[in-house]
Amino acid sequence: MRENRPVIALDFPTFQDVKDFLAKFPEEEKLYVKIGMELYYSVGPDVVEYVKSLGHAVFLDLKLHDIPNTVQSAMKVLAGLGVDMTNVHAAGGREMMRAARAGLDQAGGEATKLIAVTQLTSTSEAIMQADQNIQTSLQESVIHYAQMTADAGLDGVVCSAQEVELIKQATSSDFVCLTPGIRPKGTATGDQKRVMTPADASSIGSDYIVVGRPVTQASDPVRAYQEIYKEWNHLP
Template sequence: MREERPIIALDFPSFEDIKKFLALFPQEEKLYVKVGMELFYGNGPEIVRYVKGLGHSIFLDLKLHDIPNTVQSAMTMLSQLDVDMMTVHAAGGVEMMRAAKAGLLKPAKIIAVTQLTSTSEENMRDWQNIQTSLQESVVNYAKRSQEAGLDGVVCSAHEVDLIKKATSEDFICLTPGIRPKGAAVGDQKRVMTPHDAQLIGSNYIVVGRPIIQAQDPLAVYHQIKEEWNS
């Protein structure tokens, strides 16, 4: 299963910014958007209810990571917002991930963050003291996430093939760090174009700055969507 809509990362600081941005799109065009930490912590559940009220799908990316009981309780609260997908950190362990799934009151996909796309192998070995390769770390987290019963993982498109082989074809690989050809990389270390992500088997892609900072976000969105589905 592959989502045809690129997920737009709504990396804005305020409610008003969101309203102005979403108003650029026709009402009949239903988007898939990411609500991350900055937006949620600044505006709370109200922003999710507003976006859902417009008919858009929501990827709530809060990367929960705590003791199992706390994560389960948090998921119980968050699932009442009727979001479509949420994240936890795979580093929290199998028990924590199982607790996250047990906390759902309403159907939603839960995927786990493996290694952030801003993390290089050198960073991982230095900061996290994980002395394997970056790919081995990601694949291990993916296998543990599947063991916990989650729907998939967040990963770099460069790891999709390895993860599919280690888990299953229907295990979701959501890939951030997507940049159209010629776009600035920014603080992402492991990036890929929408077309290449499609070829390699990504199920979802997340695009932020190339769309939200564009002079014509609607045109750039459709350009990326076309490339993703080509």
Template sequence: MTNFETRPIIALDFPTFEAVKNFLAKFDPSEKLYVKIGMELFYAVGPEVVTYAKSLGHSVFLDLKLHDIPNTVKSAMKVLANLGVDMTNVHAAGGVEMMSAALEGLGGKTKLIAVTQLTSTSQEIMQNDQNIQTTLAESVVNYAKKTAESGLLGVVCSAQEVALIKSATTENFICLTPGIRPSGAAVGDQKRVMTPAQARAIGSDYIVVGRPITQAENPVQAYLEIKNDWNA
């Protein structure tokens, strides 16, 4: 797998900058992490949190899931490109024109992927709330194909859909999978989950892990155990 990332991406789902600093300080400076900065943290702190993580040598996935008219998304991506993030995303539901505009605005230095269906979305929710009357898997594969058509590098998806997506696109098409939980961990609000080892076996290229690391009694140990399971 050309795009395989050996480091689990840690979701920094904290409400304050201070909490982020305290968490990252637990790790040895030589341990270069891959972190996800989402909406809560970015809206609370702003670009400074990205700059801080990058200054420590960490890789950053800026998870803002942009979804707007093409010109607005293109302009927003021009701004995000200047932050030096390693990866960011849009919603595939915005369509081919929007995704292509996002890619153009980003300028090619940052990996751009798209969200298919959120891992909190069940087939019943999709059909009732979105009025998409296909199976969940069919919806995800359609979004993945449109993402590839737009020139993006991959998608955010459930690990359960990775094989279908790679079959419908290419083996090098990135599949980043959230909803990853160590064996025996609480599922929380995720509907479709998998262990790190299962995600690796099924072909995921990147995994995102949040609470099992950030809320662990020993976050560093929890991270290393998940990393070992992912790379086993």
């Protein structure tokens, strides 16, 4: 199911930064936000509880990757936070991914979408081959991880928008593709290697897009978000 709201990456170092940023938006504007490692490890579950208390949806982006038992136990804890989505690394394998899903379900997190990272959007094919010693194409690696994720019973994957069409062909049309590395036309790509505009990501079939610095570092974050929202939804 396609999410109409762009997911805003709350890549801030402090709790106060998050509060200040969210306070810029009208109270009735319910956002979908991503809480990543830096913020979660700095503040802890309090930041999730705060954001949820404001009525916003939360993608908790911790990319778990450990032995199945550890990941299952960790997911039981995360289920108690009531997050809307969370993730693991597909490289952890089928058994680990199945354990992650079981941990969520056992603790009442059946409604939490669970997705897996294929290849990070900061990873180029040359980097993958040199550093991971995966001697296929980047595209083949991503498709393999996506098929493995679907086989493990997860809801979808984190991937570049450039791979969405092939992933859905290799899995199913309702297999979730969440795509970071989204940059409005004319903005800097930063450390992302595989990027795409919101309009292009929408046209190609992404279900969720994640946008960080183009919103959080904008002089007018609300306006920047609204422009991306319109581009993502093909609105005038």
